[in-house]
Amino acid sequence: MRRPNSRARLASALVLTILLGTLAVGGVAWAGPQAAGPQMPDTSSQPPPPPGAQGAQPAQGPNGTTTTKNGQGGYTIQSNVNLVVLHASVLNDRGVFVPGLQQGDFRVFEDKVEQKLAVFKQEDVPVSVGLVIDNSGSMRDKRPSVNAAALTFVETSNPQDEAFVVNFNDDYYLDTEHDFTSDIEEMKEALERIDARGSTALYDAVIGSLDHLKKGHKDKKVLLVITDGDDNFSHHKLADVIFEAEHSDAIIYTIGLYSKDDMKESEMRSARRNMQKLADATGGAAYFPEDVADTEAICTQIAHDIRNQYTLAYYPTNSAQDGTFRNVAVQITPPHGMGKLIVRTRSGYYSHQAAPAD
Secondary structure: OHHHHHHHHHHHHHHHHHHHHHHOOOHHHHOOOOOOOOEEOOOOOOOOOOOOOOOOOOEEEOOOEEEEEOOOOOEEEOOOOOOEEEEEEEEEOOOOEOOOOOHHHEEEEEOOEEEOEEEEEEOOOOEEEEEEEEOOHHHOOOHHHHHHHHHHHHHHOOOOOEEEEEEEOOOEEEOOOOOOEOOHHHHHHHHOOOOOOOOOOHHHHHHHHHHHHOOOOOOEEEEEEEEOOOOOOOOOOHHHHHHHHHOOOOEEEEEEOOOOOOOOHHHHHHHHHHHHHHHHHHOOOEEOOOOHHHHHHHHHHHHHHHHOOEEEEEOOOOOOOEOOEEEEEEEEOOOOOOOOEEEEOOOEEEOOEOOOOO
């Protein structure tokens, strides 16, 4: 049957990820083989070579990769080097997205050292996205509203997006027929596989979904996680999830449907804090609606956020390939009369780890 097989495939991928994490370090540990490499966002001109490069060299891409022109207006990732790519959301003091900013309005810092931007764009690019939905016993009455919200998210997103659905309780299942799909009916069928029972293995489900997301064909990758409880059944801890997320390019958005009817006040605070940490680490956002009916409007807002982000990329001045974590900060100088602006992006990344000398 599809459901057990899909669960086994995700579980196998998770075991492989753990083994690779033990045997390798840095971003390379999480890079899986692809039939065809993902592409950089479509650009009108190739990013300049890194400082100090001689002659015409290939541009560097996300996750320590090289991009070369593919003859179709885009750039294909080919090998391991060092460009850092950030997806940034900019909001005004009313929480409204701010379009039309220029490169000169942004300053990027890595470990407090200012970096020179090599790529600056604001464009609606298709993404690979995973919908990770709680299917534990407490979600039984909430799932119809959550399913409608998830479908609204898909329908509001870029029509060229590709997606998968993972339902989880004390285990997790890949419930779309294909690894990724753009078929609304296939996603609707996957979301309707409601078997609301059991506990909440949230962290295991997110780690397995991050691993599956690497199979996506789009350069930009997103997870949307919806749950009504704190993790109480995973083999992994929150630190494991954040570690995996910081080694990936994924932006994680979380929606916590926490209620005093289901949780103690202290449990709610802990759950909110954990979901906020996960979102903050990846440049996403965490939402905690008081009513499940608000989930649909939140999903629409998230889809809008994804489609209107700025892409900033730079070659780090610290070129050491040592596998260490680098803190990243983005500052904005608002144009005259615009008022205070808030920028949201990932908090840092792990540098590429050079292969040991023979």
